[in-house]
Amino acid sequence: MNDTLFFADAEAFSAWLDANHAHASEAWLLFHKKGSGRASQTWSEAVDVALCFGWIDGLRKGVDGDSYKVRFTPRKQGSVWSAVNAAAWQAFQAFAPSYRRDAVWWVMSAKREETRVKRLDALISSSLAGQRVPPLRPRSGTGV
Structure with missing residues (x-):
């Protein structure tokens, strides 16, 4: 189609x-x-x-x-968005909408598929740990 x-x-x-x-x-x-x-x-x-x-x-x-x-x-069966990642999705939804928007942009803005997959894996892992992905975390000591 x-x-x-x-x-x-x-x-x-x-x-x-x-x-x-x-x-x-x-x-x-x-x-x-x-x-x-x-x-x-x-x-x-x-x-x-x-x-x-x-x-x-x-x-x-x-x-x-x-x-x-x-x-x-x-x-697709076994994709990175499978039911196994339901906990990561739930944790991700607990973040502020502005962070979620930025995190999705960070994943999708990669030009190569391999980079998008790597970033998505990092986002899933960080979400499960209740943390922001490293590029979107406030820098320590800057208050930003």
């Missing part, structure tokens, strides 16, 4: 996944940027819906100055 899908809200995406999650191999979703003046569901809303159906987000590509698309796929 190479068509880009657009959903105005999370409920519409949920309805699509309800009908298609068992047999679709991927879905590219179009999102409008906040400054575009056009309404659409947010990436965060889409991720929350996708996780309920066992799907995850992946590649992100720019479409134009006002929008981008993200590839969603079913989670």
Whole structure:
């Protein structure tokens, strides 16, 4: 499937996944940027819906100055987002939203897949330990 899908809200995406999650191999979703003046569901809303159906987000590509698309796929058995990491996910959710946003950006901003996987492993380990990932920890003695 190479068509880009657009959903105005999370409920519409949920309805699509309800009908298609068992047999679709991927879905590219179009999102409008906040400054575009056009309404659409947010990436965060889409991720929350996708996780309920066992799907995850992946590649992100720019479409134009006002929008981008993200590839969603079913989670693979044994992936780093498997049920084994439920405790890490719960611990991660306990952090402030600003830290969670920065941590997700830190993982996803890596250019190479190997680097993203390494950063994700570090994020999972740090979350399980109740700590921030090292690049996002306050520097000691600076109060920052």
